[in-house]
Amino acid sequence: MSKYLKTYQRSLEDPEGYWSEAARDIDWDTPFTKVLEDENAPFYKWFPDGKLNTCFNTLDRNVENGRADQDALIYDSPVTNTIKRFSFRELRDLTSNFAGVLTDQGVSKGDTVIIYMPMVPEAVIAMLACARIGAIHSVVFGGFAANELAARIDDAQPKLIISASCGIEVDRIIEYKPLLDAAIETANYKPEACIILQRPQCLAKLVEGRDLDWNDVCALAESVDCVPVDATDPLYILYTSGTTGSPKGVVRDNGGHAVALKWSMKNIYNINPGDVFWSASDVGWVVGHSYIVYAPLLHGCTTVLYEGKPVGTPDAGAFWRVIEEHKVKALFTAPTAFRAIKRDDPKGEFIDKYDISSLETLFLAGERSDPATLEWAENKLNIPVIDHWWQTETGWAITANCMGLEVFPVKHGSTSKTVPGFNLQILDEQGEQLPANTMGTMALKLPLPPGCLPTLWNNDQAYIDSYLSVYDGYYITWDAGYIDDDGDVWVMSRLGDVINVAGHRLSTGAMEEVLAAHPDVAECAVIGIYDELKGQLPLGLVTLNSGVTTDNEIVVKELVERVRREIGPVAA
Structure with a gap:
């Protein structure tokens, strides 16, 4: 029996034994005596009586175990011409120190903190500082519009918001403070304070009595130690677009999350402690949470935080420069990034200008990888290019070619095998399992493995309604696909109305609401259409009210402006 198959079968037949062994790679303040609690199914709990601290496992443990002087984080920012280790x-x-700032502001275990920041080291520090004291962070992508931020403020009810004066998009300054101020004004719930990182590219005006300067408060704070938390206590909330058009707060626990992500680094990505791992994503998305911040640091790796683009900062050689300079062993990014590189440098001429011999594997996720882009990457890089599939809700890969377990031939269009721990089945409308090569609904048999969402923030019923109500005993992924005769998984499309624009999940329902609010619009629909660069683009179709005399081009311009304002620039 192959190593993969042996591992996979054991993870399903003896999940408690399997994950109990994996949990030995994590330091526990209070060792668990129970692995899985299922008395309140479908609300399962992993390692329910264990206590630990995620920040200790990412930082302090590595300092104590001989990695104190190893690079933990490399900040590479072509938009500011900065590299800092x-x-x-x-x-x-x-x-x-920043955990001390949080405690000075009255933040304690169980409190929520929203982080609305660009790709700067302070964003990572803020996340880890929350974890250090048992506070629950909720990172909101810095490009989101004020009303989107306001909705998250009302749901998470943060004691504190941490932000920056601006973000930088290639050569354009995006002021964050006006968006933050507008969001707080719009939200019903008001945070007690905001901490603002002033960037030299744009200084923000601080609100007296509410806003605090990052450097000022850090200078006054004293360092604090890690606070042990229950394995089942929330580490973070991450909001994802839902099929209802309203954001859902995915909860991640501390214990199962640490165990699963630590396990994934070697078994899926074949990364060893001390290696350099680069996830070219954003901390505002789940990939950034899992594979910029937590997993690499839990595993004792060096992680790269990149504030730039695949092209335009300065050219299509940007990724190869980073790989050469920092000796990156594995790169994880979205197919959109490689479509952009391929568009600007179809012959791959920039690749030859750099020594990228350190790069052993390229991993793609976040949207379906089109075979043409995957083949281009394979031919130009001469390394395995691995498409794998997962979701914000799972926090780590459901299917992958597990490079640390056993390497299988790559099938273009397939995301390879089901990852140990996940029991993936293809079901028909009645919930019956379909035979191989038959398209159906992709569902995961409960319980989900460690690291997956235990529920939605303050909304157990929405968790059941959104994921568990379609098939009894199953989590529905809302994706459609099939499993072939070799056990390889093919993810073909979404079942719901959420479209994927360059890795950003956007609700068509939410966009339809914006279009329908225009006074001239009678009916509307938004669909996703194929785009060679971004995977999908939203296409809005509208019919105007009878008697409207406004020029069509003016209406279109107004609708685009509304979508940009209400949803965000990525949608229009």
């Missing part, structure tokens, strides 16, 4: 010791000290 942080050792595990330096990152721990900065994090413990």
Whole structure:
């Protein structure tokens, strides 16, 4: 029996034994005696009586175990012409100091904190500082519009918001503070304070009595130690677009999350402690949470935080420059990034200008990888290109070619095998399992493995309604696909109305609501159409009210402006 198959079968037949062994790679303040609690199914709990601290496992443990002077984080920002390295010791000290800032502001275990920041080291420090004291962070992507941020403020009810004066999009300054101020004004719930990182590219005006300067509060704070939390306590909330058009707060626990992500680094990505791992994503998305911040640091790796683009900062050689300079072993990004590189450099001429011999594997996720882009990457890089499939809700891969377990031939269009721990089945409308090569609904038999969402923030019923109500005993992924005769998985499309624009999940229902609110619009629909670069683009179709005399081009312009304002620039 192959190593993969042996591991996979054991993970399903003896999940408690399997994950109990995996959990030995995590340091526990109070060791667990129970692995899986299922008395309140479908609300399962992993390691329910264990206590730990995720920040300790990412930073302090590595300092104590001989990695104090190893690079933990490399901040590479072509948009500011900056490269800065942080050792595990330096990152721990900065994090413990900012944890002191949080406690000075009255933040304690169980409180929520919203982080609305660009791709800067302070965003990572803020996340880890929350984890250090048992506070629950909710990172909101810096490009989101004020009303989107306001909805998250009302749902998460943060004691504190951490933000920056601006973000930088290639050569354009995006002021964050006006968006933050508008969001707080719109929200019904008001945070007690905001901490603002002033970037030299744009200084923000602070609101007296509410806003605090990052550097000022750090100078006054003292470092604090890690606070042990229950394995089942929330580490973070991450909002995702739902088929209802309203955001859903995916909850991630501490214990199962640490165990699963630590396991994934070697078994899925074949990364060893000390290796350099680069996830070219954003901390505002689940990939950034899992594979920029938590998994690499839990595994004792060096992680790259990249504030730039695949093209335009300055050219289509940007990724190869980073790989050469930092000796990256594995790159994880969205297919959109490679479509952009391929568009600007179809012959791959920039690749030859750099020494990328350190790169062993390219991983793609976030949207379906079109075979043409995958083949281009394979031919130009001469390394395995691995498409794998997962969701914000799962937090790590459902299907992958597990490079640390056993390498299988790549099938273009397939995301390879089901990852150990996940029991993926293809079901028909009645919930019956379909035979191989038959398209159906992709569902995961409960319980989900460690690391997946245990529920939605303050909304157990929405968790049941959204994921567990279609098939009894199953989590519905809302994706359609099939499993072939070799056990390889083919994810073909979404079942719902959420479309994927360059890795960003956007609700067509939410966009239809914006279009329908225009006074001249009678009926509307939004669908996703194929786009060679971004995977999908939203296409809005509208019919105007009878008697409207406004020029069509003016109406279109107004509708685009509304969508940009209400949903965000990525949607229009």
